[in-house]
Amino acid sequence: MHNLLRPTRLADAVWSIDLDWLASRRIRGLILDLDNTLVDWNDSRVRPEVRAWLQQARARGFALCIASNAVRAGRVGRLAKELGLKAVTHAGKPLPAAFRHAMAALGTSVNTTCAIGDQLFTDMLGANWLGMTTVLVDPLSPRESPHTRLIRLIERPIRRRWKRSRAAQRPLCPTQTEPQSDNRRPTPYRETPNGGGA
Numbered sequence: 471m472h473n474l475l476r477p478t479r480l481a482d483a484v485w486s487i488d489l490d491w492l493a494s495r496r497i498r499g500l501i502l503d504l505d506n507t508l509v510d511w512n513d514s515r516v517r518p519e520v521r522a523w524l525q526q527a528r529a530r531g532f533a534l535c536i537a538s539n540a541v542r543a544g545r546v547g548r549l550a551k552e553l554g555l556k557a558v559t560h561a562g563k564p565l566p567a568a569f570r571h572a573m574a575a576l577g578t579s580v581n582t583t584c585a586i587g588d589q590l591f592t593d594m595l596g597a598n599w600l601g602m603t604t605v606l607v608d609p610l611s612p613r614e615s616p617h618t619r620l621i622r623l624i625e626r627p628i629r630r631r632w633k634r635s636r637a638a639q640r641p642l643c644p645t646q647t648e649p650q651s652d653n654r655r656p657t658p659y660r661e662t663p664n665g666g667g668a
């Protein structure tokens with residue numbers, strides 16, 4: 471079980487993930503969690519760093535798809551449209567079918583897809599079960615659903631142990647070795663086209 475939870479790599483945030491590293495593993499498609507990975511939980515505002523990273527990934531030829539379990543599928547769809555991403559709503563992670571649907575949308579296979587998310591028991595478990603490359607990011611915000619807050623009680627010591635041992639973060643994503651203060655500097659939200667920004 472522990473191995474099924476363990477990501478291929480840890481990253482501070484989605485924009486810390488080195489696209490060269492993904493390309494070196496022959497990854498062509500990215501399955502992206504939404505809440506607390508691309509946006510704060512239950513929020514519709516997108517940080518400039520996230521937009522820039524997605525733009526770079528698209529320019530490098532990666533196919534991108536959101537796979538989200540979020541209840542408000544309309545918000546997921548609107549964000550996917552705004553960011554130009556494909557989307558699987560009500561995905562049902564960690565069931566492998568959720569990742570298979572996203573791979574079908576991307577046109578990629580288990581060997582050429584990386585799943586990226588902030589939760590072990592949804593984002594990592596199902597993708598690892600299928601044998602995909604996985605990257606676990608730190609949650610963008612401390613705000614979470616009550617259910618997730620409970621799950622974090624189990625997750626936290628596991629993540630802490632990995633970080634301490636650095637076993638899951640050999641120097642692959644260069645920004646991981648840089649001071650966190652540079653990497654996680656809070657940034658203002660950008661106004662969304664539909665006026666959803668703060």
Ligand SMILES: [Mg+2]
Nearest residue numbers: 503505506588
């Ligand atoms: Mg999440």
